[in-house]
Amino acid sequence: MDDTLLADLIARARARGLTLSTAESCTGGLVSAALTSVPGASDVFERGFVTYSNAAKVEMLAVREATLSRFGAVSEEVALEMAAGARAKAGAGIAVSITGIAGPGGSEFKPEGRVCFGLADSGGVRTETVEFGALGRAAVRAAACDHALGLIARALGS
Template identity: 70%
Template sequence: MTPTDPLSLLAAARARGWRIATAESCTGGLVAVALTDIPGSSDVFDRGFVTYSNAAKIEMLGVLAATLAAHGAVSEPVAREMAEGARRQSGADLAVSITGIAGPGGSEFKPEGRVCFGLATPAGTATETLDFGPQGRAQVRSLARDHALGLLARALS
């Protein structure tokens, strides 16, 4: 299974009897689109949360205002709470989250192209940060989508 192959990813989830949820910020639902573009995905894909604003992260996923204040939206602690919130709110077995700076813009401390990911599974939650660099908004979003699909695929292998 290639990391970005949604068909194989869905088949692996189906074989395990697992359901998937997503929590996306900078990708605006691209991971959910990749999964739901596959006919029959509704037996595996439960729901996607597009939580672009901090208020949406708090209201829909239960991200703590204190976590946002301490770390900012583009951080592994927020990615962790997003993934855990998506899993909790949906009852899914597996949830992936994405929060980042697709660009243009950024800062010295949080540059354009920085994306934080969370993956909540029955065994726990892992986070990571990738710096894709200032490749342009569309490219950063595509790379983030593909990486998130890869995280899901690895969790199902």
Template identity: 70%
Template sequence: MTEATDLIVRATESGVTIATAESCTGGLIAAALTDVPGSSAVVDRGFVTYSNAAKMQMLGVREDTLKSHGAVSEEVAREMAEGALNRSGTALAVSVTGIAGPGGSEFKPEGRVCFGLAVKGGATQTETVEFGARGRAEVRRAACDRALNLLRSALP
């Protein structure tokens, strides 16, 4: 059983609904979830907010947060996850924002990805993972896998 299949089965059994808010993964998380038959019972929606304008308009990320911390930050990941949760009315929302590559900088290197996990009625968790300069496709795949694991970890 794949990670996504296990997640969908467990979410269905628990009656938990899910939303995603994605930047660097460009919809890969939502695609992985909706590849599973029966996912329509739990997957409500996915926000692909690649630009800062989309993050603000669709998820309510504050402009001052983007200016102060940059798009690739736990602060923005938190606001993305909370925005997805609030705008969808789901029980869980995961967010991803990062630098898949190529590129990056000394301060925000290629492979840095920030995650947010918002849970209805609970505290939002954030984390940063340094996947390293593995190449764009591999960073995106690894970020998708990590997001699926975060969602699974939040299920009863």
């Protein structure tokens, strides 16, 4: 997402009186970095959680160990709990979560480039999975970051 769109996203959150939070795994803080690259982002960006390990997801976001065991870290179920946990722990108006397989690697069941997203706001939590494909680690992470920012932008409306 370019700087103009990021600035617009921050301005819309400010205008609506909403704070933002992130829960990131495979992107390792890229979404938080993008949001905080905008001057004045401190008005709306509450905090970001980089929960790369399963233990971090459990400890920091209250993701249930049973959910991780049953569905695995790369799942919409975990993305849902990550987003809900980030929103609750930060007291944010909107929280986005990202968990995926940036690569290299993956499996027949969870291929490289699969990323699950969650978006939590006053309307509840929505999840989706995007198959970016085996674009390479950096490209998958960048695409996931852009997609997450797009989810926040859509949640803020026009």
